[in-house]
């Protein structure tokens with residue numbers, strides 16, 4: 001049994017979960033394993049309630065992480081999503097652990113969303129996850145910095161979506177937006193901003209060589225395609241479409257799909273544009289090395305008139321000594 005993704009397909013594989021993600025007395029739909037040397041040993045069978053006694057015994061043995069078979073990933077994810085509203089509000093769980101649980105859960109949900117973007121159920125799950133995320137970030141002043149520090153810097157469409165959502169919510173909160181429904185509308189749109197890329201296709205998205213004009217044409221359709229896909233579910237607030245349709249628009253009119261000018265781009269579009277460009281620069285990609293936050297911000301300031309100058313200054317301040325991240 002192995003955690004190594006390069007292990008033979010027949011071998012059972014596992015992923016680590018936080019002990020704190022398990023609610024007491026919950027009936028679980030998946031087996032729990034513990035790590036013993038190179039082996040993973042069955043610790044508790046599915047459908048046995050997870051009791052206070054079990055939890056105490058594990059903690060006495062300094063076990064804060066358990067393991068679940070990758071075959072049960074969907075069951076664990078379903079359990080997590082059902083319990084996330086309680087987990088994010090549970091102050092007995094360390095804030096950084098709650099943040100990691102939210103982040104990991106979002107990453108897996110986005111995977112499902114990208115696999116079936118027009119499935120109403122998936123969109124609804126995305127909205128519920130954002131509700132929990134917003135309730136987490138409004139629960140304390142330090143919660144959003146916690147999420148910013150957890151962000152992964154290896155680029156995948158999934159981590160990018162979650163990062164853009166996190167950065168957008170962080171900037172919105174930093175400029176004083178504290179209304180939950182506003183933050184939820186922004187967060188949902190930001191999480192789904194690139195969903196239209198599912199129609200572009202992997203070969204074009206992962207191409208290392210320069211794109212042909214036809215391929216570029218396809219790429220530039222993704223904001224509209226995203227809106228089309230999501231309109232089918234009819235679940236999103238009207239404001240959630242701004243991050244999707246406008247995240248590649250630029251204040252100087254050089255963006256796409258509509259080449260809008262400064263007065264025509266909604267605040268949510270301007271916020272997501274900054275979050276999207278910043279994450280694209282600071283994460284590692286096949287065709288581009290990641291750069292640090294400071295040079296990325298410098299590059300964005302140098303793109304004259306592309307981004308909302310006041311928002312960009314606030315975004316930079318957010319990463320500075322008086323901002324959310326002080327290291």
Ligand SMILES: [Fe+2]
Pocket residue numbers: 193194222247248
């Ligand atoms: Fe995009």
Ligand SMILES: [Fe+2]
Pocket residue numbers: 160164193194276
């Ligand atoms: Fe993006």
